[in-house]
Amino acid sequence: MKHLPKHVRPKWRYLGVGLETWPDAALSRRGFQRGLWYAGQNLLGDPASADAELSVFAFHHADGVGEAVVRTRRDTVSEARAALACLDEVDGQEVGVSVRGISGTVKRCEEKYLGRRPEVSGENRVVYENADRAAVVRDGLVDVRVGDAYTGATDFDVTPV
Incomplete structure (x- = not known):
């Protein structure tokens, strides 16, 4: 099967997302992905949610703080941000979500917006x-x-x- 020409391939944007929960909460990538899909479907409806193609690329959560990289199509960045804003619970655990920034590549998103996890003093x-x-x-x-x-x-x- 041949690859699509470059001008026909979908163009993506990557959202650097910060997560905050109670210190004893345990979040998983799968649970976060499921919550993101449900939030997108509930807010945007099935067709628009499918068009946005929200997917979690990277995920890390420990000691009440975490971060993720969420991929969406270039034309649906505002819809992806709105779906993330609607996400308030993952697997029964309350979660605070903030979009730290948007980038055109995963590498630049991780370098610029992630990796600076706040230190937990214990x-x-x-x-x-x-x-x-x-x-x-x-x-x-x-x-x-x-x-x-x-x-x-x-x-x-x-x-x-």
Whole structure:
């Protein structure tokens, strides 16, 4: 089978995507891909979602932060961004999604927008609501363990122990 001529081949754009979850959440590439497909279908409908061809090229998630490279057709970048904005849950885990940037090649997308994962300082002890609690601190954000779940806070809401 012959390859298509260069002027007929589809042109792609690659979105550098940042992910943020609670520290104990476990996301998988497959789950993220499925969530992205469902978000695209629900927002755009089947024909437009198929035209966008949203696919996850690279994925990494650990300790509540992650990143991914999402591929879409050049003409459907705004639709892909909208579908990513609608994604708020993956495999029952709450997730925050942000598009860091768009590039024409995977390599440039990874170099420019990914690879600068925020450092997670580990678990600390803080005082929150007048009680000593476990917390994960990263970039001025504090995730405080309250019972069996986490609550989002800032440096101003807690006191280090």
